[in-house]
Amino acid sequence: MPGVFVHRRDTHYADEPYRQYQFPKAYLSRASQFEGDWAVYYEPVKAGGRGFYAVAWVEQIVPDPTREGHYLALIKPDTYLDFAHNVPRTIDGELVESGLANAQAAVRPLSTQDFVRIINLGLGDDESALPRVGDAVVPLAPSLSDNQRPFRFEQERIRAESLTSRIVRDRVFRTAVLAAYDKRCAITGLKFINGGGRAEVAAAHIRPVAAKGPDSVNNGLALSGTAHWMFDRGLISLDDDLSIIVSRHVNDTESLDRLLRPDRKAIEPLDPALRPHPSFLAWHRENVFKM
Incomplete structure (x- = not known):
């Protein structure tokens, strides 16, 4: 069965949500219920x-070799996904997690019905943020009121397709990254919205999915076309303080200077917790950036 991990940004646990979740032995019996889910x-x-x-996806739970009396829930690579829309604990005065028995439990199982509802709300369907290519239709998690899919088997199958489909994941990732940066290019500061209300900016992975980079906003940047092209080809990168680094291979530095933000620093996300993680920035500098 699925479950819930409570994570605080000021946590003292060794959590890296896209890689592992650390918890004390007291929660082991609960966490074991959603190992492999x-x-x-x-x-x-x-x-x-x-x-x-x-x-x-919780792939495995193992004893933490670095902290006695604690365990690690290891996350299966390529399964972590930030929601397109954060889901509040309550909507219209009702708990989203309707089966909640203990609001204080940091690790707890979750009913399939509640899980499907949270996924449905979190993935969303914001067409204004979707790319203009790759419009193949892949079903998202069903609504709880969808009478055409009354069987749990169908719910399980559809949600699995939604969470593992690359098309769905790319769309959700783009929506989340664009929201984090207010649809503004982090490198140039430009915010262009076309006549149809669609943002002319892309969501770039700092460490690509092909190189085991997660679909986490901490691994993303909102970039306009030219900035995205230069970032992917290693002509620009970012230091840990988000200062823009320019490769010596750039042949038109004068024009580039006019394109970059005046302070030559990338824009930070609206929520500081979504700031690019130093480990991903370091990977880009070491593996993509051309000195």
Whole structure:
């Protein structure tokens, strides 16, 4: 069965949501119930958090070799996904997690019905943020009121397709990254919206999926076409303080200077918790950037 991991941005645990979740032995019996299944991440809103904000597949639970009496829930690579829309704990006064028995439990199982509802709300369907290519239709998790899919087998199958489909994941990732940067290019500062209301900016992975980069906003940047092209080809990169680094291979530095933001620093996300992670920036500098 699926489950919930409560994660705080000020946590003292060794959590890396896209890679591992650390918890004390007291939660082992609960966590074991959703080993080999999906887990959603919840960040308490009262602590400045986002509510339900991501989902990942719990591949295995093992003893933590670095901390006695603790365990690690290891996340299956390429399964972590930040939601397009954060899901609050309550909607119209009703708990989204309707089967909640203990609001204080940091690790707890989740009913399939509640899981499907959270996924449906989190993935969303914001067409204004979707790319203009690759419009193949892949079903998202069904609504709880969808009478055409009354069987659990169908719910399980559809949600699995939604969470593992590259088309769906790319669309959700783009929506989440564009929202984090207010649809503005992090490198140039430009915010262009076309006549149809669609943002002319792409969501770039800092560490590509092909190189085991997760679909996490911390591994993403909102970039306009030219900036995206230069970033992917290693002509520009970012330092840990988000200063823009320019490769010596750039042949038209004068024009590039006019394109970059005046302070030559990338824009930070609206939520500091979504800032590019230093490990991904370091990977890009070491593996993509041309000195």
